[in-house]
Amino acid sequence: MPSIKATYSSATNSCEELTPDSCGIIIFGASGDLVYRKLIPALFNLYTRNLMPITFYILGFARTEMTDEEFKERIRNSLISVHKISDTQMVESFLSQCRYTSGEYNDIEAYRRLQKKAAGCDCDFTKKENKLFYLALPPQLHPTVVSRLSQSGLTMEGENEDPWARVVFEKPFGHDLKSALELDKHLTSMLNPSQIFRIDHYLGKETVQSILMLRFANIMFEPLWNQRYIDNIQITVAESVGVEHRGGYYEKAGCLRDMFQNHMLQMLSLVTMEPPTRFKAHCVQSERVKLLHAIRPWSERTLKDNIVRAQYVEGKVNNEDVHGYHGEPNIAPDSTTETFVGMKLYIDNWRWQDVPIYMRSGKRLSMRESEIAVTFKRVPHSLFGLESQHEMPSNILVMKIQPNEGVDLTIHTKQPGPKACMASLSLSFKYSEVFDTVPQDAYERLLLDCMLGDRTLFLSREGVEAAWKIVDPVLNFWRDHPEQAPLHTYSAGSWGPKASDELLLRNGHQWRNPPEEHGTHFKSLAKPLIIRK
Known part of the structure; x- marks a missing residue:
């Protein structure tokens, strides 16, 4: 299959890194x-x-x-x-x-x-x-x-x-909102705010860093980055491993605290925030916090209907039999700790009103894959003889966070040949291939920024508090109303529980499960679209 060759040129001569003081x-x-x-x-x-x-x-x-x-x-x-x-x-x-x-x-x-x-x-x-x-x-x-x-x-x-x-x-910065505020009060009594660096290693990943540049340095994206043109956004952080040696920690944390309170919400804020006035730490952090404050508050109905929690049982991962969560070291036999969370939420502002945001993360899923997928709305009218525009696949922009960091953009074009058949084409690049280098580890970027005093990729006190205000009601609901928030199960090696799929089906959507093989740049549609003349 043909591939898309990507080339690049530096837009500025100021790309050299600064060297920290001793x-x-x-x-x-x-x-x-x-x-x-x-x-x-x-x-x-x-x-x-x-x-x-x-x-x-x-x-x-x-x-x-x-x-x-x-x-x-x-x-x-x-x-x-x-x-x-x-x-x-x-x-x-x-x-x-x-x-x-x-x-x-x-x-x-x-x-x-x-x-x-x-x-x-x-x-x-x-x-x-x-x-x-x-x-x-x-x-x-x-x-x-x-x-x-x-x-x-x-x-x-x-x-x-x-x-x-x-x-x-x-991380974690506290166990809940109350403990996070108490921790912050203690730290600020001993340290100046400028001395405190709250690290979230996901913010140091190349693709996560590039989200703002992709949005705000390319004029073709920002005019479309709103509820008029975007149908839904999906954020997936999937891990094929279990809890391994972290059983003691994971029993106290669970997936919601471990992934959503920090990594997931921070990625969401970067992909949906308003443009900062400058690319300075306080400006970027301020816009991230504003976005988190705009997330629609939970109601008893949405806490029940829009969130799925689950725990993995035995299954196969990479064709090897693996045991369930209860078989992991340091896990209580009757543990109800969630290892998977899927949720739907909304952002109440002019840009994103009524655009569903789907987020999921879990252990022992089919493969290790983290990505943000932005699905655009279908064309309003079909010109190609189709019965409706719903037969036309959507354009999708995918920012791959790990393991193969890069960006994919799916578009549609005519498939070569005598018939007027339409095919999907993926304009794709990987950082390792285009720049002929392995992307630096997230900790490299963040440690260097610490020494330089650059706080752009770190969490602010306000950001941590805003994230806990989103997560805390969910944790309290699970604790106080377990009968309304059942703990589902899923087989290790799958993509999660059936209830997670049903969460999207109610809106006519489905999870974008990444393919097992990466690097396919061109594919025909399952049923070629033949243009009727």
Whole structure:
């Protein structure tokens, strides 16, 4: 089948990345999985691209007792054995910047040792340096660590933030609205708002970052980006894996807290928000918050009819038998935690009034795929002899978030040949193919922005609060009225429960399940449309 060749040219000469000022990166929870799976590889990649500060150090802190050399060996194993880095000389150069100290997170003496160790690292610099604290920790430890950092003076900044001290927080930001507000109150009593960086790694993905540029740098899209021309929007974040080693966390969180309160709602806000006045952090964050406030409040009827929750049972994934959620480690035998959520919601403003927004996310689905699909309305009148315009397929713009980041636009054209047959054509590109490079990991972008002080891709306090105000009523309804919100089941390896499909069928829609094979750029319609003359 023919493919569409994509080429590109840079529209500006100002695409070079800035290099951050010298700083120390202090990672709490430095013995945990996230550090070696994501943070260290991201920092190493920035190092190989000459995007780390000219002078920097990485100082790990955790309960586990380790020497500097043992910490370095863990990093070495992660980079060489797990992430297959072949440039051992570059690895050793990176390791020379790494240190470690241990202690209990609530022990003020441990923070004094940390302060002394950091001061020793600072001696490698020409002056006292900036510090970036990354809390790769369970959220219940965040208040304790921030309190101790403040008490020890580690987060003290100089005049006009010179030197600066910034603290990065991993999600979740609270367990519900009340706890999120309490957490924010505690953090802001110890830190200035400018020091708080709430990270959502989905906002660092290339396609998610490109949403605003796709919308606001291309004149052909923005005039159509409204209720007059768009029929519906679908956001899917599908995972083929189960909860794996995260059973203890997932039992307390569930799919709604884990995915919707942050990733899903943030992607929705980017694809539907109004144009910001400038591409500055406060302008972008403000428009995202306004959009979240415009989401139609839940009623008892919509809580019952427009949301589906489910849990996976045994099935097949990639032709392998897998057990159900109750068979996962650290899961209660009678657990009612949802592993899938599908929902329909509406945005009450002039741009999106009555356009249905469908969102779904789940574990143990057919494949790993995250995408945003914007389906345009059909042509108002058929010129090609069809009985109605409903026989004409819709144009669809698909922003693929992972694993094959890129954009697809489905249009219709004449199929070559003597008959006047219509076919669907997908104008498609993948970042890895067009730009001849592998898109950087989301943590690379976000860690670099932290060091640069760019808050555009981070969550604001107002954004977190607005998201919880959407999610909280759902959680409360499930808790108080379980009989009206049944927990459905679905087989592992499927696309979710039947009730999720029925949610869309009531509006005459269906989920766009991505094909198993990617890269098909041209396809005939199931029934070729023959133009009657």
